[in-house]
Amino acid sequence: MASIGGRRAAGPLRVKFILPALTEAKSPFWRPIKYSLFPPLGLASLASHLRPDDEAEIVDDHVQALNIDDAPDLVVIQVYITNAYRAYALADHYRSKGCFVALGGLHVTALPEEAAVHADVLFLGPGDETFPEFLAHFRAGEARARYVSSGGRTIEGLPPVRRDLIDRSRYLVPNSIVVTRGCPQHCDFCYKDAFFSGGAGFYTQRVDEALAEIERLPGRHLYFLDDHLLGNRRFASNLFDGMAGMNRLFQGAATVDSVLRGDLIEQAAKAGLRSLFVGFESFSAENLRASNKKQNLARDYGEVTRRLSDLGIMINGSFVFGMDDDDGDVFDRTVEWAVRHGVTTATFHIMTPYPGTRLFARIEQEGRITSRNWNAYDTRHVVYRPVKLSADTLKAGYDRAYRDFYSWTNIGRAALSHPSAKHKAKHLAYAAGWKKLEPLWDIAIKTRRLRQMTPVLEAVLSKVSRRETDVLLETGSARPGALRL
Numbered sequence: 433m434a435s436i437g438g439r440r441a442a443g444p445l446r447v448k449f450i451l452p453a454l455t456e457a458k459s460p461f462w463r464p465i466k467y468s469l470f471p472p473l474g475l476a477s478l479a480s481h482l483r484p485d486d487e488a489e490i491v492d493d494h495v496q497a498l499n500i501d502d503a504p505d506l507v508v509i510q511v512y513i514t515n516a517y518r519a520y521a522l523a524d525h526y527r528s529k530g531c532f533v534a535l536g537g538l539h540v541t542a543l544p545e546e547a548a549v550h551a552d553v554l555f556l557g558p559g560d561e562t563f564p565e566f567l568a569h570f571r572a573g574e575a576r577a578r579y580v581s582s583g584g585r586t587i588e589g590l591p592p593v594r595r596d597l598i599d600r601s602r603y604l605v606p607n608s609i610v611v612t613r614g615c616p617q618h619c620d621f622c623y624k625d626a627f628f629s630g631g632a633g634f635y636t637q638r639v640d641e642a643l644a645e646i647e648r649l650p651g652r653h654l655y656f657l658d659d660h661l662l663g664n665r666r667f668a669s670n671l672f673d674g675m676a677g678m679n680r681l682f683q684g685a686a687t688v689d690s691v692l693r694g695d696l697i698e699q700a701a702k703a704g705l706r707s708l709f710v711g712f713e714s715f716s717a718e719n720l721r722a723s724n725k726k727q728n729l730a731r732d733y734g735e736v737t738r739r740l741s742d743l744g745i746m747i748n749g750s751f752v753f754g755m756d757d758d759d760g761d762v763f764d765r766t767v768e769w770a771v772r773h774g775v776t777t778a779t780f781h782i783m784t785p786y787p788g789t790r791l792f793a794r795i796e797q798e799g800r801i802t803s804r805n806w807n808a809y810d811t812r813h814v815v816y817r818p819v820k821l822s823a824d825t826l827k828a829g830y831d832r833a834y835r836d837f838y839s840w841t842n843i844g845r846a847a848l849s850h851p852s853a854k855h856k857a858k859h860l861a862y863a864a865g866w867k868k869l870e871p872l873w874d875i876a877i878k879t880r881r882l883r884q885m886t887p888v889l890e891a892v893l894s895k896v897s898r899r900e901t902d903v904l905l906e907t908g909s910a911r912p913g914a915l916r917l
């Protein structure tokens with residue numbers, strides 16, 4: 433491809449990285465705490481490829497004011513589907529001032545032609561290899577219009593993430609960390625296959641490098657933002673071995689089958705795992721098959737919750753509504769199951785066919801896409817025609833599920849399902865803290881006191897019972913049979 437420009441200069445660059453706010457961040461329904469959780473690690477990771485004498489700035493539009501009166505040499509904007517329109521407006525603004533604008537991220541990879549009219553350069557797929565290549569071209573005045581990630585992907589030997597560019601005081605969880613890229617599974621509704629097409633879809637850091645990054649993070653609490661922390665069992669096992677003496681406590685995400693298989697989850701608990709995001713998604717075998725979610729088929733979801741509960745690990749269960757086999761009962765059944773099984777927090781989604789996914793291709797081919805307003809692709813709106821439900825029933829059922837699950841009665845019922853008093857109390861504190869204390873979070877954010885909440889979070893995530901958990905970890909599980917799966 434012909435080169436299109438850049439800045440032929442040996443001197444330092446002024447680079448601005450922007451994470452635009454999701455559209456909803458400006459709406460009256462916006463929950464500030466939801467967007468004050470994690471810093472933009474992806475941008476900080478790209479920034480690590482700059483030279484020490486370059487000037488770099490990261491602006492997270494969700495948590496800080498964005499000054500657009502400046503004119504950096506290079507503006508790098510991360511685009512998700514629901515921030516796309518704002519990202520494009522910012523890109524247009526900076527280009528009109530003569531700045532060179534780069535766009536990348538999930539949405540750009542899914543719809544490059546849409547994004548191209550707003551950018552000087554696009555990054556398709558992960559930027560770990562292509563961004564340093566681009567920087568070299570840019571400095572030479574020979575940047576191409578498009579950089580596509582393909583073979584040879586790796587995150588081994590990457591320079592340390594530029595955490596010095598992140599204002600930790602603005603986030604509840606500044607110690608977020610990513611030690612893998614992608615996921616070994618291939619669910620039809622997931623962005624992952626489109627984003628990683630043309631090369632490896634799942635790869636890991638070196639264990640010693642991951643441990644070194646953990647060592648660099650202050651305090652005790654960590655949040656692994658990896659799509660599937662247990663996806664490579666050898667890597668995860670070695671990582672947890674290395675973490676065992678570090679006195680950390682951490683949260684992460686994994687699949688149903690990875691919780692049930694072998695004793696990796698016990699190792700994780702021993703290393704400090706205290707809460708896990710689990711993608712249950714649907715109870716219908718038909719739905720699971722249709723969305724290629726094979727890893728959940730014929731798995732005992734109840735056993736997943738018991739196993740995690742026995743290890744003192746709290747559960748954030750993810751559930752999708754509106755798949756083709758869902759009828760009007762799905763909402764109440766799902767909430768009742770989650771409450772009865774002690775799920776700590778639940779994330780409900782209205783099925784959303786993201787562009788670039790196999791789900792989008794199927795629903796579009798069936799003529800069932802009803803909206804192409806990307807602002808509505810936030811898993812809270814219905815953007816397609818469901819099969820066994822009306823769009824109104826789906827939206828109303830989704831809203832009711834949230835209301836019911838987070839009613840005081842159901843928070844109490846779910847908390848009471850755990851065997852130990854401490855786990856009951858932790859469950860209550862975590863669920864209520866997340867959904868019932870909005871005004872307190874708002875005050876903490878406005879007064880820049882989020883960091884003072886970290887000890888509270890660490891207390892809620894503390895070990896359930898030293899003696900009880902140690903017995904569990906020594907024997908593998910309190911419940912005979914859990915290891916048989």
Ligand code: SF4
Nearest residue numbers: 615617618619622659
């Ligand atoms: S398991 Fe999760 S991250 Fe992996 S492909 Fe499925 S939805 Fe995506």
